[in-house]
Amino acid sequence: MVSRSNVRGGPTRRDCVKYGGALLGGGLTAGCTDDSDSAPDSAASGANGDGVDEPYTVSMSPVGDVEFDAVPEQVFTVFPQYLDMAVALGHGDAVNAVYVPEMSGTTMNHYYRHLDGVSLEWDGLHDPLQDGLSKEMLYELDSDVLLADPAWASTQSGWTKSEVEEVGSTLAPWFGNFYSGTHDPAPEGYDDYQYYTLWELFGKVAEVFREAERYEALAAVHEDLLARIEEGLPPEEDRPTVVRATLSEDGSKFWTYHLNEPGYWLADTRPLGATDAFAAEDWDGLFGTVDYEVMLEADPDVILHLWGLTPNYSMADTRRTLEDHPAGKDLTAVKDGRVYPAGMRYQGPIMNLFQLEMGAKQLYPEQFGEWPDYRDGEPYPNIPADEQLFDRQRVASIVNGDA
Structure with missing residues (x-):
């Protein structure tokens, strides 16, 4: 479904498994080729006017250019800011993991309760840090994108930078930026690390989900709120x-x-x-x-x-x-x-x-x-x-x- 354009030169084992299973079922998986019954609309999926998905690229530090074949349908997150972004963009159901689901999900629903038609079903989400960031869990979840920072992942117990890169090339691309939270220095090996605001990061994630209109509309609400606060x-x-x-x-x-x-x-x-x-x-x-x-x-x-x-x-x-x-x-x-x-x-x-x-x-x-x-x-x-x-x-x- 998604790929790192600079490291994935052809189908991986995971691609072959997905394609093979789908072929036995009578057709390729939705989102990988045209499927008139189940493909999302063109604006959301990146499909062309004929309904065929077209690759698109999103750029962000520290991951660089990430190429997507279609909008991710299985999404891994660690911290709830990315889950909240997915919900805001209409893709909350795609997320399969979040830090302490009961705490994060309950807190988010405390807010969502005031938004008609918006809620989060957090029960059943995996806790990505319950036993430390686990490679086995990542492969088991088989996500299309990892909304987590590879620089941060390289600092976790049992991980090296090369192992992080291997997961990003054989499973799914990393797409996150952790150190913008505090502007602390990134770990060694990430010398060109760039910092973003929360809403700049949200804009990057909106590009991943092909949801520019939702992002721009919510950003306008945010700007109005900031202006109202500043004025008062x-x-x-x-x-x-x-x-x-x-x-x-x-x-x-x-x-x-x-x-x-x-x-x-x-x-x-x-x-x-x-x-x-x-x-x-x-x-x-x-x-x-x-x-x-x-x-x-x-x-x-x-x-x-x-x-x-x-x-x-x-x-x-x-x-x-x-x-x-x-x-x-x-x-x-x-x-x-x-x-x-x-x-x-x-x-x-x-x-x-x-x-x-x-x-x-x-x-x-x-x-x-x-x-x-x-x-x-x-x-x-x-x-x-x-x-x-x-x-x-x-x-x-x-x-x-x-x-």
Whole structure:
């Protein structure tokens, strides 16, 4: 179905298996040649006017030029931003794996609940990291594209760069970019690594699925939301100090993250322009670890509890732990009731829209309306139509192909 144009000079074992099985059934597999009963429409599949699929190429760092014979029908993902992209483009059913399916799928459905006709059936998806990234699992799933970064894969236990390249040439092409999330350096051997924004990556994935119109329509919603937020932001001197953090399970420390640094992991906080209470900290890694004494010194006006909207954390327990702690109870954010749930760093485009709206209301209620009460396990709260920062029906229509 798909190939790396620079490494696959002819049919692989996998191609032969697919073609052979289909020939015994009376015809080649759909999407490999014309099949008038089952082939997708020309705009989505890359077919020409006669309904015959034509190869197309999509370029992205670090994978280079990737040639596709047809729109992928089996898609492997690791982190949920790529699953969210597939859903947004109308291809969520093609995905066969995602990181911690129950957590990722439940969280995504918390948002999708507000989009008529949009949902994710996550039960049955494989967890690609349950036992580490497994070559056996990849071959068993027999995907048409691997929406994961080969540079990142080369750092996983049991993998070498040559093994990553072998999988990309004999199974399916890699198509992902992990280090744009934080702008951390890519591993050795990927010297020309290029960074993209979340929405630039989404555009690349849209090219893979031949869904330019859906992408452009959703990108327009995103641009309108950013403009609305930027227009409504108060002067910098009037913005709150904020910490994005996760309380440890035993309640003894915080894992802390920046707000305004580059990278798509911050695509939901950077546009909000709040004052990062730990902006001066240069942690050795993707996050820092601080105790209550350090948190009290920073004493933020607001704490955004990362993963708080996922089923893995209880915001009620988090607030209770902070209120019962001799130092935690003195934090301004705790005393003022401004400890809020945040979503996931691994956010795709739909998640990003909701998380931007959520953050805007939590940080700037006077400008964007109050953030409603949130109870553990419930979906993203209902917000009155006149207080919504983007049009849910517009998004649902785009995703459903009705726009």
